[in-house]
Amino acid sequence: MSRLSDALGQLEDKRLRERVDDLEDMNQRVQRVLAGESPGDAIALPAQAIVIAHTLLPSQLLELDRDKLAGICTAAGGTTSHVAILAASMQIPMLVAIGDAVLAVENQAQLAVDADFGELHVQPRSDQISTFRDRQQDNAVRQQQEQAAAAADCVTIDGVRVHVCANIASVADARSAVEFGADGSGLLRTEFLFMDRDTAPGLDEQLTVYQEASDALGDRLLVVRTLDAGGDKPIAYVEQRFEENPALGVRGIRLSLRDRGMFETQLEALLQVRRASPLRVMVPMVSSVEEVEEVGDMIERIRSRRPGSQPVHLGIMIETPAAALITDRLAEIVDFFSIGTNDLTQYTLAMDRGEPLLADRLDALHPAVLALIARTAEAANAAGKPVGVCGGAAGDLLAAPILVGFGIRELSMVASGIARQKARLRELSTKDCEKLATRALAMRSAGEVRAMMREFAVTGDVK
Structure with a gap:
């Protein structure tokens, strides 16, 4: 097992290197079972504990006593790691990749984790402690109130509706999204559907899953992204060459157009989903008009040979600077856009989103990234095509007002963040959001943008 961990740790793709933790997780769990220990027992913690570690494995997080866990800080790791995603879904404040200095914090030291602002306070003063405790109490009451109102429409104070949706990956997630108040x-x-198996899923299997997810959401919006494999998500039964840089290789739509049989089966299944409003089918990693035209032609061929196919709206993810820069031309052939801010940030800044050393610099509020988002939203709105954001920025309380200011009216995020984001947006006017967006575009760095948005979050004033 150690040899496998070493080999995985030497891979070029840093997101795959992050999977070393998952392999080590499995190794430790197996060893505990062989030693006669129970892998499911909760690890005892003192009340209001903040756990500090170099890294944390997913199983270790699940074994921590949730009732006593107040927060987590890790020296290494990444925001895309499984444990970070798991902590977010469990609504546990977590700071990742904050450096080895955190490991020098003494056991039993008094700490305060401010995940909203990405800050760890060591031995805070008595007045700070009082402030943090007041915030905790206020937050607990606020969260109850927000969740009670989560299912209601999200409308700004000047009457503009913003659809706040959930990113999902299963039928169970679809049901959970409704419970969290998703639109x-x-x-x-x-x-x-395609990973961890020896053969591709058939048409009937896919249709069953898509239909069940649609039924769970009822008449709410449903956007299905076609297979986004390749790169850091290889598929065992699809032949792929070794790539020096998988993030820039055959992934997303590039892979689907190379394996047309598998792609056609997925499209055919999607065309059979029955729902009150047309299903939205979204293609990932687009960088040219020709790619979208090929997908459109495939859909029409399937429709012609399969009478009774259901209507669908074809859209694309804006994840590459190339797509963002030609949104006006893409708007002529697609029905909607969704901006994937995680990859768009990675490709715009030329920074690997899986590299912990760059985690603090990989920020969707960088003015260059914001300029591409603004350009995309402007072109989409000019063409009358819906435009949303489904990347991490959608759930970012500081980023969302700027996105609304650009004219974006659909935000999709981790379901647990929906209630808070709706509550925040209900307090704002689109006019203020537009002013903030204009100011953000003129700033020099993501840090300046975040400082402005933090000030606005506290004061509510737009200068």
């Missing part, structure tokens, strides 16, 4: 799903990932 639908702006991203149904389909990779779970």
Whole structure:
């Protein structure tokens, strides 16, 4: 097992290197079972504990006593790691990749984790402690109130509706999204159907899953992303060459157009989903008009040979600077857009989103990234095509007002963040959001943008 971990740790793709933790997780769990220990017992913690570690494995997180866990800080790791995603879904404040200095914090030291602002306070003063405790109490009351109102429409104070949706990856997620108050799903990932198996899923299997997800959401929005494999998500039964840089290789739509049989089966299944409003089918990693035209031609061929196919709206993810820069031309042939801010940030800044050393610099509020988002939203709105965001920025309380200011009216995020985001947006006017967006575009760095948005969050004043 150690040899496998070493080999995985030497891979070029940093997101795959992050999977070393998952392999080590499995190794430790197996060893505990062989030693006669129970892998499911909760690890005892003192009340209001903040756990500090170099890294944390998913199983270790699940074994922590949730009732006593107040927060987590890790020296390494990444925001895309499984444990970070798991902590977010469990609504546990977590800071990742904050550096080895955190490991020098003494056991039993008094700490305060401010995940909203990405800050760890060591031995805070008595007045700070009082402030943090007041915030905790206020937050607990606020969360109850927000969740009670989560299912209601999200309308700004000047009457503009923003659809706040959930990113999902299963039928169970679709049901959970409704419970969290989602206005639908702006991203149904389909990779779970294709991964960890020896053959591609057939038409009937796929149709069953898509139909069940649609039924769970009812008449709410549903956007299904076609297979986004390749790169850091290889598929065992699809032949792929070794790539020096998988993030820039055959992934997303590039892979689907190379394996047309598998792609046609997925499209055929999607064309049979029955729902009150047309299903939205979204293509990932687009960088040219020709790619979208090919997909459109495939859909028409399937429709012609299969009478009774259901209507669908074809859209694309804006994840590459190339797509963002030609949104006006893409708007002529697609029905909607969804901006994937995670990859768009990675490709715009030329920074690997899986590299912990760059985690603090990989920020969707960088003015260059914001300029591409603004350009996309402007072109989409000019063409009368819906435009949303399904990347991490959609759930970012500081980023969302700027996105609304650009004219974006659909945000899709981790379901647990929906209630808070709706509550925040209900307090704002689109006019203020537009002013903030204009100011953000003129700033020099993501840090300046975040400082402005933090000030606005506290004061509510737009200078």
